[in-house]
Amino acid sequence: MDLPNDEDPLDLDRQVCFPLYAASNLLNRHYRPILAELGLTYPQYLVMLVLWKNSPQTVGSLGDMLHLDSGTLTPLLKRMEGAGLLDRTRDPEDERRVMVGLTDYGREMRQQAEQVPARLVQNLDLDEATTAALRDQVRTLVSVLNRAADAKP
């Protein structure tokens, strides 16, 4: 009844999606202890990366950058506000919008965070070429996924 693996469309090894899922979980697990020293989770770290580039900005633009919606971001940002990393204030220009901006503490954390990428790569013993090639491939996939998402609804 079982097909040989290279013909079975349901073979785990034939799916792009499974390695991607596994890689994402495993990477998160590698980040966790490093980011825990800063008191951050991985999604929180991503929010900080975006804000260190440009603060303040709206919840919506954060969501566009990170491909997350308010259902994920609102509680996450509230926890970060509670931790003193950022402020959330309604935009007086447009009361629907919430501006998210770094606090002094949030800005200062950037110093520490600069060591994070190096520490991760060191832990994983990844070479630069592999990393760069992979990054480009995955980025291509992300744009495909976004195109498909835009086309449908």
Next chain:
Amino acid sequence: MDLPNDEDPLDLDRQVCFPLYAASNLLNRHYRPILAELGLTYPQYLVMLVLWKNSPQTVGSLGDMLHLDSGTLTPLLKRMEGAGLLDRTRDPEDERRVMVGLTDYGREMRQQAEQVPARLVQNLDLDEATTAALRDQVRTLVSVLNRAADAKP
């Protein structure tokens, strides 16, 4: 104060990890409506893929395949048992182990599931070459992540 993007180690676009994270979330989102017709979530679908290859097997071997621990699997498997997809029984040979096996309903679902990969690829309009290249890259990363995980603790 801002560095140009190609020198800033904290630039979002320079991280492998972020596109991987985004791709994993986006893929999950694409799978969701397709799998919802079968009453499955994506991790539940992965469990079914493993069981269709080999049923029954222990919680531990499922976890090894999917890189998930009992904290994730136990409640997930209980929900799947509740949905009538599988059975969970203590192994009489070793009462610590729980054998997870497909029910008739679970086995029959395989027919429907065979259309899932094709429907996904069709939705995304991905070509075979890109998919294969990406899959190999990500698989390489997964093995690196596992090596690093084994080396540490």
Next chain:
DNA sequence: ACTTTTTATATTGTGTACAATATAATGGCG
């Protein structure tokens, strides 16, 4: 100006992930 529609967040409910811890059964080892 008033109504309708759209837009920006927030809330609710379900389902993962995972660290830390608990529990119970096996397998040594003296």
Next chain:
DNA sequence: CGCCATTATATTGTACACAATATAAAAAGT
């Protein structure tokens, strides 16, 4: 045999993700 470390799963507590829905402000239409 009895004790102890190990192993296999379960539980607890925290933090995402996201669909569906709710809320309220702004924009558009009449």
